Amino acid sequence: MSKFFQRVYRVVRxxxxxxxxxxxxxxxxxxxPRAARTVGWAMHALPExxxxxxHRVINAQGRISTSCWExxxxxxxxxxxxxxxxxxxxxxxxxxxxxxxxxxxxxxxALRQGKDKDxxx
DNA sequence: ACAATGACATAAG
DNA sequence: GCTTATGCCATTG
Numbered sequence: 001m002s003k004f005f006q007r008v009y010r011v012v013r014x015x016x017x018x019x020x021x022x023x024x025x026x027x028x029x030x031x032x033p034r035a036a037r038t039v040g041w042a043m044h045a046l047p048e049x050x051x052x053x054x055h056r057v058i059n060a061q062g063r064i065s066t067s068c069w070e071x072x073x074x075x076x077x078x079x080x081x082x083x084x085x086x087x088x089x090x091x092x093x094x095x096x097x098x099x100x101x102x103x104x105x106x107x108x109x110a111l112r113q114g115k116d117k118d119x120x121x
Numbered sequence: 122a123c124a125a126t127g128a129c130a131t132a133a134g
Numbered sequence: 135g136c137t138t139a140t141g142c143c144a145t146t147g
Contacts, residue, residue: 042128064128
């Protein structure tokens with residue numbers, strides 16, 4: 001497991017219930033604004049027993065991006081709805097309401113501090 | 122090291 | 135709004 005993945009997981013874990021973040025957003029928080037695809041890859045590679053709220057990570061359109069049958073989109077939707085996320089009539093999420101923006105630069109800095117310290121959870 | 126891949130993002134048709 | 139095409143980045147064979 002690369003450190004990038006670990007960092008991705010670390011950030012995703014910080015997403016509070018009822019909020020969602022986009023792949024690009026997470027990538028940006030990690031210092032790689034264009035590594036959204038890699039973030040998605042990290043989600044796909046998530047270990048089953050992980051405590052990472054992967055369901056709170058969606059694409060920039062506010063839609064479920066999963067294309068894997070093993071990680072069914074309806075499962076993700078169910079998890080999100082269970083946290084209070086409201087889906088639009090066409091299955092979209094209102095990012096202006098549910099978008100996670102609680103992570104500020106100080107917090108990002110804190111993450112960067114711990115990045116070399118411990119990557120294993 | 123090169124080529125292919127993928128839960129993305131954005132622009133264009 | 136949906137489908138294509140291009141760019142990006144890290145992982146994997």
